Amino acid sequence: MPIKSGKQYIERIDRQNINIRYKGELIQGPLSKHPAFQGIIQTQAELYDMQGEESYIEQMTYPSPDTGERVGLSFLPPRNAEDLQKRRLMMELWAKRHNGFLGRSPDYMNTAIMSLYTAADILEEHNPKYADNLRAYYRYCRDHDITLSHAFIQPYACKMSGQQDAAEDTIAAKVVEINDQGMIMTGAFMMATQGATCEEMLVFPSPSPTLFHDVNPTAFAFAVPNDLPGMTFICRESYGAASSYDYPLSARYEEMDVLVIFDHVLVPHDRIFYYGDEAYAGRLFGESRFHTHIAHQIATRYIAKTEFMLGLLESLADEQNVGLEPHMIANVSRIIAYLETFKALRLASELGASRDTFGYFVPSAGPLIASSMLFPQFYPEMVEMIQLLGSSGLIMIPSEMDFHSDSGPYLNQYLKGSTTEAWDRIALFRLAWELGAGSFGGRQTQFERFFFGNAQTVAYRMYNQFEQHEQLRNRIQDFIAKNNTSSQLDGLEDQA
Amino acid sequence: MPIKSGKQYIERIDRQNINIRYKGELIQGPLSKHPAFQGIIQTQAELYDMQGEESYIEQMTYPSPDTGERVGLSFLPPRNAEDLQKRRLMMELWAKRHNGFLGRSPDYMNTAIMSLYTAADILEEHNPKYADNLRAYYRYCRDHDITLSHAFIQPYACKMSGQQDAAEDTIAAKVVEINDQGMIMTGAFMMATQGATCEEMLVFPSPSPTLFHDVNPTAFAFAVPNDLPGMTFICRESYGAASSYDYPLSARYEEMDVLVIFDHVLVPHDRIFYYGDEAYAGRLFGESRFHTHIAHQIATRYIAKTEFMLGLLESLADEQNVGLEPHMIANVSRIIAYLETFKALRLASELGASRDTFGYFVPSAGPLIASSMLFPQFYPEMVEMIQLLGSSGLIMIPSEMDFHSDSGPYLNQYLKGSTTEAWDRIALFRLAWELGAGSFGGRQTQFERFFFGNAQTVAYRMYNQFEQHEQLRNRIQDFIAKNNTSSQLDGLEDQA
Amino acid sequence: MPIKSGKQYIERIDRQNINIRYKGELIQGPLSKHPAFQGIIQTQAELYDMQGEESYIEQMTYPSPDTGERVGLSFLPPRNAEDLQKRRLMMELWAKRHNGFLGRSPDYMNTAIMSLYTAADILEEHNPKYADNLRAYYRYCRDHDITLSHAFIQPYACKMSGQQDAAEDTIAAKVVEINDQGMIMTGAFMMATQGATCEEMLVFPSPSPTLFHDVNPTAFAFAVPNDLPGMTFICRESYGAASSYDYPLSARYEEMDVLVIFDHVLVPHDRIFYYGDEAYAGRLFGESRFHTHIAHQIATRYIAKTEFMLGLLESLADEQNVGLEPHMIANVSRIIAYLETFKALRLASELGASRDTFGYFVPSAGPLIASSMLFPQFYPEMVEMIQLLGSSGLIMIPSEMDFHSDSGPYLNQYLKGSTTEAWDRIALFRLAWELGAGSFGGRQTQFERFFFGNAQTVAYRMYNQFEQHEQLRNRIQDFIAKNNTSSQLDGLEDQA
């Protein structure tokens, strides 16, 4: 079964029998009809449809090496420069479609599982069965176009608990039993973004260290369908609602975050990717070049989002007749400079790509980490530009219903722009409000800031991969060593 | 009739027959029971009750010079240093109660109308009747403890329209007819914050200049009850809901902003404060020291809010066991430094107060403008501290309903803190979310940024009131003029 | 002997027989004639003269309680609010005279020694002789108007050495012998600013901890004349030269920093203030409120310097006809806001003053620390404003000699301003250059940044003195505790 259509995506999501709670109540009926989910499901469906459109299919898919059917290009493990470019082009098409707002458009996890797959060999020595499981699972996802989410981060108390003692009493995620059918696992995960609007979930926590057990019960990775017995999804509140006039962003791009509880969930043997030895957590991430492959996808998203912000800022400025004022030129040019920067860094990562130990072609890490250091600081700056430009216009904005009510004529008369109708002007301000002052925008800012971990974590990643520390220090040392001494200059001094 | 109680406040609001629309529908039934208004009305009622409490009545009220009954101290026109201190103490008590979140706690408009009253004399030459009207209205507000809002700002298109031509076709707010009963007025105003939760509204737009009319129809000021025929209030959407667990701030402090439409509203003659001569708009604001009196109230609010932010930041840091990390000490100390600054500036404004031309005692403007320049830039900085500290904890937060549902035990188990229960920990994070990433917080940031106009407007205000420009430039000129010349130094040079 | 005149100051400095080296050579002849020192000595002489001028003597001096002769007011230990105001007024007069550029104008160390004196009682239990010494030394300085410097900071290697082992081999400053005549001391100190242009030096290092000795040889404080045998002063290079046209700031305000070496210097018994017990280092600083008294003087200096920067920025803007452009108004207003801030903080410190355990009246620490947190970050910002405004005009500037040469007519013709002569225009740009791009300015920026220790040190000081941490956290806790619950709101919800 090849790439799926939007319709197939919706059917599969709706068919799932998942235990999901919103504001304390179990969601009944198809998820695709629920106001908190219908927008994002619709948006993802469009992405899936796009893959199969005649004008895109060549650029967005490739023939599965196993089935020959066309599968998503973001599953392609890159072997050379051309593969990297193909991947980028595919991701770019999706990113432009969702304007960079989907942190979990399908290519994100497609890339993630592809990346882990490329390092499956290291599991051979651990347990050849696990290596086979990982490879088989990757192929399954690719050939069935599985929509995947991931659960990596545990709640604070679980992490703390694990650090103190990885033994029985911990509330850290752990395997509590192994039996014929698989392993039984218990624990909780924060922030599985789009957890409920995917088919399956990759679970891969950071293990707690243990001194007391030969087999570390907190060290494991696996993938399961979303509707296994024992799984519970608890949603945060939705920030928008169905009207895309009132909530132009959240009505389309609201990626629900969920808290996922595993309460004695049975994970089948063939879905386990490693177990018991905490060393493999770090190795799988590191040797698969997980962060680098992912960062290549994200850089593409950054570019699409920056373009959207730029377009919005200029539209808002024009609407207020200030588009050519010096401070606007300064702000717009600053965004253009960053747009050039993100494009250039992505390009540099591709041109600096090199082959990893398994023969795959991996983008250069440095430019991509630079990109992931700069965007989290630049994104809030763009948001601030919009806030300052939108001013009180981001606050006193009526809603779609107001236009359709008796108040409509007043709004049409008084809220129009210089050349625009009130309905269009307010639509623009509602967009600016969602991004600059609404809850959707608030989450986006947090999301971008902490996407790759906090600033210090990313700084260490950059510091550690840099190979010129010694060389540049030596250059300074040589520079100083070549200082002349005054004795050599005696002849000159006399003339001073 | 003296100060009113909270109960009386609610009764008066509910008794009004105001034409108010929320999401396109006319609000029926008492406003104090409507989810979008119940919280703020309750909070204001508490403020009014406070005035009458035995422990506060001495500090918060004074005897009306007209009736002898106790009236609110924020109505007191200051005549000396002691009056200023009394006013500050009163405002401080209210500000601490609402933690600085109410931009329109009643003392704000009480101070505004008091300030205009102090300059009523200038209207004598314009029309003695208007001077009487203003004085009488002030006394009415004071002696009946009227809750007042104001409408100053017109929508963009109205301002533009007025600038081009203040004649018949303009959509700028204007008087369309004068008759026996009063003047008939038409126009629209943005951002009447708390417009609907007040009893009356002061309307005082910036007039458009006109070359064509002896009497400028856009130049006027008046005050009316909220429920005159022809008035329509259109609300923005509410950001919260009734549960103060889920929305701890908006459930208490959501000051609804409204768009107010005046459609041929008849303003009685005795409620007109000036009309026809645009010069009086600027004079009334300037000579009443409107901005300065108001800024004294606002500085007090800044202090209470900064204290709240400080307490929240420290609580959030403690909850995550990072309260003593160097960067937290740095952030906390930075807030303390600003707290000291706002306190010091308010103090300096009082100690530097001087008598105006009408004999009232006005705080020094410089320190207060400084305060209104610094807070709009420092407030977003504090918000950012909370965002960075709250991290993804501001996103994945369950709601009150989740705790009360089947998911409750999971939440209690997994979301607890080091020493706190999940219920309390999440309550803290929900508070941080509302301020740092929710719509309520988004509006607060915009509100603080533009409270006194945009940054450039406030900069001009500061620049213009500063009296030492010349003196300091001269100091530089004198400094340079005293440069010695090398000839004087001949003896010295030889030794160099 | 009462306050001294400028002439007396110069005579005393020149009379000293100090071992001082500049660029490797022993300075011979009177220091007041040496190009690297003549400017600052002249400036300090003017300050001393000022004290005795008829128009100032009342404000700048008071009768010595011991001799009845008039002594400098900055020696006055404040006993009440009036004393604090007198002190501030005196310091303000000096600060305006030197435009805030002298970090070590005499009132700085006068205040320092006064502050230590107020806590002399704590030495009684240590050794009554030391308490007497300190009191006597303070009286000696006050009654002879001694110009004092201080040496507190040891070079990096000395600090490191001391930390590892305070025993014999350390290069940390230490007492190597006690004999009949006094104690023999060896060590090195960085950054004795104005060390060579003072008469005496207060030496008060941070002791190294020791586990091995009952008497800690690194724990001591004393004061000595500058020309004891064994003392060597090593200067940094001077940044300016004699021409105050070319170097308007350094020709007047160049406070030479010196490295002071003590090589077996005999400190007389009656000049020792404590010895052997490291506890007294911290106690003397803490209980004398050293940092607070000093910060009161410094706040005064900040104000004078901010005024100078403001005058310079406006002069430079006017010279280039941009004084009324919006971004200049913004910058100027920003400086005014900070000027108001520093004034207000100083005022608040005085009004919040309280009596210490010895009965002296000490300004409130909070506002002063705020001031010392804000200035180090705001000063570089003002410098940047000057750099950006001065642009390349800070680079291509001719010197006084050029004006006096054959090139003079060219300069006069081509380098004039719109309304100014070239000579005056260039004088202004040279001033801006020294502050914004010259070595003098570079040192000033470093000096202001690290005046009170690095930013983190100051942050801890602020954090530790703040007494409301608990109270504000409790306010948050109470706020959350008062969250209503949805059950109470059932009636309301139905209407939502």
Add this chain to the structure above:
Amino acid sequence: MPIKSGKQYIERIDRQNINIRYKGELIQGPLSKHPAFQGIIQTQAELYDMQGEESYIEQMTYPSPDTGERVGLSFLPPRNAEDLQKRRLMMELWAKRHNGFLGRSPDYMNTAIMSLYTAADILEEHNPKYADNLRAYYRYCRDHDITLSHAFIQPYACKMSGQQDAAEDTIAAKVVEINDQGMIMTGAFMMATQGATCEEMLVFPSPSPTLFHDVNPTAFAFAVPNDLPGMTFICRESYGAASSYDYPLSARYEEMDVLVIFDHVLVPHDRIFYYGDEAYAGRLFGESRFHTHIAHQIATRYIAKTEFMLGLLESLADEQNVGLEPHMIANVSRIIAYLETFKALRLASELGASRDTFGYFVPSAGPLIASSMLFPQFYPEMVEMIQLLGSSGLIMIPSEMDFHSDSGPYLNQYLKGSTTEAWDRIALFRLAWELGAGSFGGRQTQFERFFFGNAQTVAYRMYNQFEQHEQLRNRIQDFIAKNNTSSQLDGLEDQA
């Protein structure tokens, strides 16, 4: 005559008979022996020598199309991608050698004259003779390896004067006479960096507009040797001196800025590039892609300088044992991120290169302008990192002479580092001082900030070349246009 050697360069400079004044006095004797010039001349000589070294000659030169002899590669007009890469490699070799500190290393003006040459065709319609002159001059420079400076900017009063009236009385640079031998020109130019250490000068002012003359006397460009009668060079003061221990940067990289006066200088006919028609000023710059070619050279310099700053920061951190502290990792990583950025932007400019109307291959402007927007803001940030890290260690530093004097043993004992000798430690701090607090560093910061004009000028350049304004605004408009309306959602709303 091909590339020259360092020796030849020095000989040519010394042989010139230029009228140059330093601190009011005519410099006599060879310039290469004068303390203010010997360092930079030596450094440039090394660059010239490098070109001819066996290991570099292939990468740094190419055969002259006219003579077949090897000439400097920075003269090569790029015709394809390979040419661009060759140019970049050549410039990189020089930039690394001078660590990015020479704003006027010879490749800068070589590139400038090459760029003008590529657009010589546009002069054909103006005057074929001028087109020939420009081409011939380019060939002359290339084949004789002429070291060129430029004079573009006139003093403030000259610009003002020109704006008001370009007629006889103006002091703007202008042609005062044309005769058989050439044109006689008078005027003054600021900031001819390295003007005196070059052989010839390209003069190309912005013309003043004129309404009164058919032939605009302020519109012209030409090139002349430095020692024509009537030319006077007036230097700013030198910031360093001969000792590269004390002034490690200025002793090597001090590029003297000069004010150049032309007082009735006769410019031969064959050295005139355009005259009389102001349109050609803008066209020559624009159509030659002057800014873009130059920016390619500068981006290369930025990279070398950023590497130097990074090496210095890490060296300084290590010297103080703080290299692995979190805030240092953060700072170092930030520099690495920018290093990646500048490299990526340069790469993107090459890969995005395209053919101009004359058939030359021009790098893409966008990424290069981005680079020239980011560096002026990032450079001061790096300097600040060094200032904050160096702390007071940038102030109290002895000089080379001190080490060689009697004080030497004290310095060796007390100023050593943890693992370094005092001599080496102080050498490092002197380097940090020159960059972070000395006059050399002050000029560098100004120079980098205004290299390409002020920030607003560069912002306009970026804004104007961006071609997607319309496209991105349309994307927003389309986005809004696709808003669904609530009527479509009726079915959904019911479930909300």
